[in-house]
Amino acid sequence: LENDVRAAALGAHRVLAPEAEVLVFVGLGTGVAAGVVIDGRPHRGAHGLAGEIGHVVIDPDGEPCGCGAQGCLETVISGSAVRRRWGVEVAAAGHALVAAAAAGDTRAQGILDDVVAHLDLMVQWLAHTYGADVIVLGGGLGRLGDPLLVPLRHRLRERAGRSDVAARVVGPERVWCAPAEIPLGAVGAAAVADAPIRPIEGAAIRLARRPEGRDGLPASIKT
Ligand SMILES: [Zn+2]
Known part of the structure; x- marks a missing residue:
């Protein structure tokens, strides 16, 4: 499993x-x-922990992490980190942060900028370490679309x-946000269970019917 x-x-x-x-x-x-x-x-890697990048220390003097270390990546760019740093109790922290930033909240914008800056670092590590040719961002924050992708791609392109x-x-065009409507x-x-691939076909059809989305996926995937 x-x-x-x-x-x-x-x-x-x-x-x-x-x-x-490499995806x-x-x-x-x-x-x-x-x-x-x-x-x-x-x-999976030798220890079964390949990809556990949330606990890579990016700031030795940073916030304490649940794992016992300090300044892990997930103390900066996770949904719970956004909630804690912003100090606002909301259900969908990412969406609330984006909305506040768009409405001119400079503190929210600062946190969003910092998240993007760390995503930029993360994408570079993954691209160089694994030789990735596609990187897909998912989870609550990863599905934000344009507010994350536009500035992130700008940094990569620059x-x-x-x-x-x-x-x-x-x-930059090979860094995408996961489409919310497909249960990846x-x-x-x-796929692991080698089950019939009908659900995959269904998902592909739904994806094809969708108008140009905000997830940065190339049009070729949608046709
Ligand atoms: Zn940690």
């Missing part, structure tokens, strides 16, 4: 990018974790314009 994020990564590979050699799905929910699919198979190395790794985890779990 696969963990949730690996199942979602498999589902994303099946539905969104079956041609991808990384990042769940940005209560915590942060990545699922890696290499040549169509989930990559760096690619300055750095030959950056220009050769995953392109269930699709991936079905």
Whole structure:
């Protein structure tokens, strides 16, 4: 049995990018974790912890993390981190933060900018470490679409314009937000169980009928 994020990564590979050699799905929910699919198979690593990037320390003097360490990535870019840093008790922290920032709340904008800056770092690590050719952001925060993708892609594009190395790794247009209407985890779990692929076909049809979305997926996937 696969963990949730690996199942979602498999589902994303099946539905969104079956041609991808290396696909990384990042769940940005209560915590942060990545699922890696290499040549169509989930990559677990020697300790079964491959992709557990939420507990990579990015700031040794940062906030205490539930794991016992300090300044883990998920103390900055998870849904719970947004809630804690913003100090506002809301159900869908990401959507509330985006709405507040759009309404001119400078503190909300600052937190959003910081989330994007750390996503930028994370995408670079994943692109370089795994040689990812597709990176899909999922979970509550990952499904925000444009408010995350536009500034994130801008940063990636800008760096690619300055750095030959950056220009050769995953392109900004290959960083997507997971489409909210497709249960990637269930699709991936079905793929693991080698279940009939009917749900996948259904998902692909729903995706094809959808008008141009805000998730950054290329039009070719939708047709
Ligand atoms: Zn931690």
